[in-house]
Amino acid sequence: MPRPSMKDQRSEEILDAYLTCVARFGLEGATQERIAAEAGVKRPLLRHYLGNKDQMIDALADHVISSFDLASDVIGAELAALDTPQDLVAMLFTDRGAHDPRYLLAWQALAIAVADHPHMREPLLASMQRFLTMLQNTLARIVPSAPTVQINAVAQGISALFINADSFTPLGPPAAWRAETQEAAMLLASTLTSHTSEA
Amino acid sequence: MPRPSMKDQRSEEILDAYLTCVARFGLEGATQERIAAEAGVKRPLLRHYLGNKDQMIDALADHVISSFDLASDVIGAELAALDTPQDLVAMLFTDRGAHDPRYLLAWQALAIAVADHPHMREPLLASMQRFLTMLQNTLARIVPSAPTVQINAVAQGISALFINADSFTPLGPPAAWRAETQEAAMLLASTLTSHTSEA
DNA sequence: TAATTAATTGTCACTTATGGCAATAAACTA
DNA sequence: TAGTTTATTGCCATAAGTGACAATTAATTA
8 A cells, every 4th residue: 555665776776876976085075965966866865765874874884895795705606617816816807897896995985984983893894804715715725735824815915906906996097007916916826826835 | 573484393283184184084084173183273273374175185185195205215215225025025014113004095085086186196196106116126126037017017016915004904904914915915026036927 | 672474263154064854746555 | 536655855953164364472583
């Protein structure tokens, strides 16, 4: 008997607009006016669907973190078919059709805001750790003979390079930077195959 | 005959407080109230010394960029005495007494704001390129036999890892991450000494 | 001591951002 | 068609942020 609920759909749309604004203006720069304009709705609708400002931040954090976790799982599944660390890097850096830099930019914006929202610290750390663990497990499977410390270092390094590439996107970086970043990830991966285990 | 000018000193103090706030709250979260409180002065003094909001942003950008450039030069000079890429990494990641993560956090905050302040794009890119070039030149001097593409990749990688370490500081990251990041930089450096020039 | 210049503060107007709620419109069902 | 629930909008109160300027205080020198 009630009017059909748009809650799921509208919430998604508004969260996506919120994500866009946070990636572009930072967390405190993502005002309700901007979000509403980006989503193409009136401002009171934000409150109707996502609640007040703090609730909106929590909703965004949940969205970003769960999307990040999902991406980790999806990437992990894709990497299950690969045989060399270099293939892993190639997959991460070239198969970017599905990859959206807004998520990592928003992740960083939320990380900065942890000082004011301490409860977000653990989930944010956990989501990054999940990504790292996925890389570690994949590398450990591909190169079982490699020492754990090296596996972890390579995983951390590839992750950092992956994140760094997204961080630069608002600047419109020179194409060479991206190529060099990918090549750096390749070099890191190659240290696992050419067994040079001298610290 | 006039009262002595505090302009240089006060401007420095206020810019430092501004830097602190931008690193902590992002560019749009660094309100004049917070900056004034951080600097321990009344709000109108910000305007007196640094001008209006846009002028303050420009002043901060100049400050961050010139500090970054200076750091590049200083680090470049320190690296002039080293003989191996591993020493370079050790110097960058352990000799951090003088290194202040606020600068790179503010640099990233300014980079995000380039969408609204397009004139900052080139100076920001140039300052990062200066850092990269310094690393490239140092590596090229230490390992002259290495191919340019590999030099550039290692420089880009070490730079990304260096930046990444600072990006995580607001989160209070686990100590292992920092160690792994440094180890990843070490692995990258080591690819220049063990000559494995297979892509 | 008087003059000069800058530092510092108080205060106002204007804009932007947020919270909240009442009222209306729309879709569905009994 | 009437009733019910939700979507959607308009509106207002309050707070926060910024710009601007007048007034006051302080330090220096002639």
